[in-house]
Amino acid sequence: MQIKNITLGTLAALLLGITACTDQLDVVDPNRLSTGQYYQNETQAVAAVDAIYNALIIDGMYQRMTPIYADGRGDEISSRSPWPFLTGLSSFVVPGTDGALEIYWAGHYIMVSRANQALENIPNIDDVDTELRERLMGQAYFLRALAYFNLTNALDNVPLVLQTPDGVESFYPSNETVTHEMVYAQVKSDLESAISRLPVNYDNVSGTDQGQEGRAAKGAAQALLGQVYLYEGNYAEALPLFAAVINSGEYALAANYADLFSQDPGVENANPGKIFWADFTTSTSSEFNWGGDPNVNWRQFLALTPTYSVGDFFDFYPTNFLYTEMRKERTVDGKLDPRYHATLLSYEPDEGYTTAYGQDWFERGYGENDYFIKKYTNAATGSDAFSAGFDYHIIRYADVLLMYAESLAKTGDIAAAAAYVQQVRNRANLPDREAEFAAYSPEQFMDQLEHERIMELAIEGKRWYDLKRWDYLQGTKLEELKSHDFEFNTFTPGEDEYLPIPQTEIDRNPNLVGNAAN
Template sequence: MQFRNITLGALAALLLFATACTDELNIADPNRLSTGQYYENQSQAVAAVDAIYNTLIIDGMYQRMTPIYHDGRGDEISSRSPWPFLTGLSAFTVPGTDGALEIFWAGHYIMISRANQALENIPQIEDVDAQLRERLLGQAYFLRGLAYFNLTNALNNVPLVLTTPNGVESFYPSNEDVTQEMVYAQVKSDLENAINRLPVNYDAVGGPDQGQEGRATKGAAQALLGKVHLYEGDYTAATPLFAAVVNSGEYALAPRYADLFSQDPGIENANPGKIFWADFTTSTSSEFNWGGDPNVNWRQFLALTPTYSVGDFFDFYPTRFLYDEMRKERTVDGKLDPRYHATLLSYEPAEGYTTAYGVDWFERGYGENDYFIKKYTNAANGTDAFSAGFDYHIIRYADVLLMYAESLAQTGDIAAAAGYVQQVRDRANLPDREAEFAAYSLEEFMEQLEHERIMELAIEGVRFYDLKRWGHLQGAELEELRSHDFEFATFTPGEDEFLPIPQTEIDRNPNLVGNSAN
């Protein structure tokens, strides 16, 4: 598998090479215009922001690595990959010298670099409608905030690069005095800037972005900012942000949970619960989108599909803990929760599930008691995993409802919180337990909420960070996690909450230092 990326350190070498060239040797490449040749009109301003979105679908972002960074370290799945990077990541033992750590790092800093260029140059273009300009800047702020949110959650004290480097020294940013609090502060600033500039939707805007779905909205920025406050434990600040999203009238739960994980564009586009996502397609174009420059031959498929699929790479499998947790409660008509069937693949003849990848369960060679990952895989019908077109959910409405419920409970309104939890349960046809939950103590409610979040959001990149912010990565809770997932046997509190900063970057950049994981 090949991937192409440009890291901060590598850019320094490019600059040194450029300054060594004479004017006679500088030949303009029409396919790689300089900043001075670009940013001249409104179309180029729009294209500059579109280029930031393009980063969402490369390997270092949501095509594969970001979901793996988030899911692999939780107790819902374990790794059985022949690739030591994946097993090491999942078991908290990957060394900083593993070159694959660069993929996530580079993907996020490519997004940041493109956002910085847009933020610096779009205000200087005269030929841009004023309202469109604000929307474009709002999207750039949102995407930069998202990138830094992912980076600091995974790596802690990452360098804050907020301008385009303009000399050799600026290609070597330092993270020595950076803290996660500082990165979160920058993320919050970016998201507040985004909220002030973004529309609730693009239906009524005037301009080339009119009617375009998938662009960042005010609701997306509010939801992400609320999540930042939640991760900081500031429930008072988080609550009104989630309330704004819920009360906006822009979002609702899709009628069928399984429709959230369809490769059918018609079903995906009709989902009222999508707030922000990475858009993949079922294209069979010739060139895989692992990274580098986009071109007309990009396939734009979700590489997470073969990675999680038992029918393909089979790098990950669900833990017994997840299997048992998702079977705890039955629907009002006595069936398994439909979210189970969208998340896990198992043999359930009483409910009509007797095939895998479009073939009889036993003809596939599986045992009656086997179970595998189904979410984001092609297990339902056996389509080509290497042209998987699942849109990857980054922010969705059900998560906002559950985060809102948590914030309400933590600020003293468990009764209201119970109603939002039951909203999510209602879609799954589960018994109405709102009155029961409303009478819970905070400790009882949080225990129930943990179960509800697993049911709704399993294998969607939130579990590890939930465990961390709830204090489960230490003491008796850590021992329980070790019973859920053998990989936690090698987890050391205070050392393994973050993944290492790539040693290759530290070697390139004399001002970069490692974190507690290095």
């Protein structure tokens, strides 16, 4: 996300060094103030919430691990990495003892911790405009909900930490009686709190956040809450939330699909389909934003770019299933779907695609039938992958339209659902098949919707969770997945739906237990 007027230098000074002073040690570090010394005025309240947003761009969140946790376990890409963690994750055999599991865990609990501090302390600051205070609280609730939504989807029974630890018992939280449903209940509660406090946009608010459109708005909270209900199979509850986002008039489909994946800030900021995102830049500053406290030397790059790029780490590649699926239907003028060209890199001379990374296709040593990942990589330009500035989409409008269509179909209104599916297809210049889709049986419509979601959302962290909620992880459906991606040959139903809770965390915390994958 993009927040104007807040620099990394300011964040570094204000990132809340949350260790309070003791009687034995009362030395004040001006760069790491205790909560008692901080939270004195409106500026500090705003900076405290900005610090929560900062967690979005570290390795344990959207810089790399959160996309990989979803994409790697789906059937759209496979891993060829020399790093055993990535190949193990992608083939469902990573052990709980792998230390790299800590990266995701730590990143998300950093966000939870910063949100908890803001929620506890901002209400006690007198020098904050009342409406601004509500907006700040709403953002903190939204970001905590997002962190827990990710955590429980990936790890199941994670500990619910809802306040800053103030003693031994709260410092070692237990997850022994926590369930996925309990975490979802907290996520829903936080999102309801966020929706009641967030504005539709920041254009006309009165305060230091005026015009800062990258902050979480009401539509982001409504869309995420609708997604929670969708994942639960509660389509009736999801419907009005998606409808509210669509009917708000705040969002629209970008005219050009490829603009969704531009590193040009002007193009990115003009995109009407962005609802909530992690903001990365093309900075070449000296320190990489893998994690920890930010400073003025952070470059804020998207590490997913070298991870997926055939020109760099090349840790992942598209499956033949994805390649074939995305070539099934042609546009009205007989061309490949433009979303194919934004997602996959291949040699297509008839459509003018004969280069990769700024060079001739064959001069780079690629074969005529080779294909690679293009989305979120620098394949179109050949620019430095380690200063990649693609904003990573967390919630976008096309996904809301398709989730709304799914909810409509699941509640019996396939005709209305077909119209929203065709709306997404129109941007890709595909034939008008609305009437055909409207006449489909529920099973036929869901098969079509699955295809539409792949076309629109491939390699965006959605497919794995679609597979889970559509019951692909058992029986004949699992056999189908094995034909899509060999990595499913080592998937064990009932054990591998979640990744293990890091053993290092279990070793540190005597009250923490593992999950079915441990």
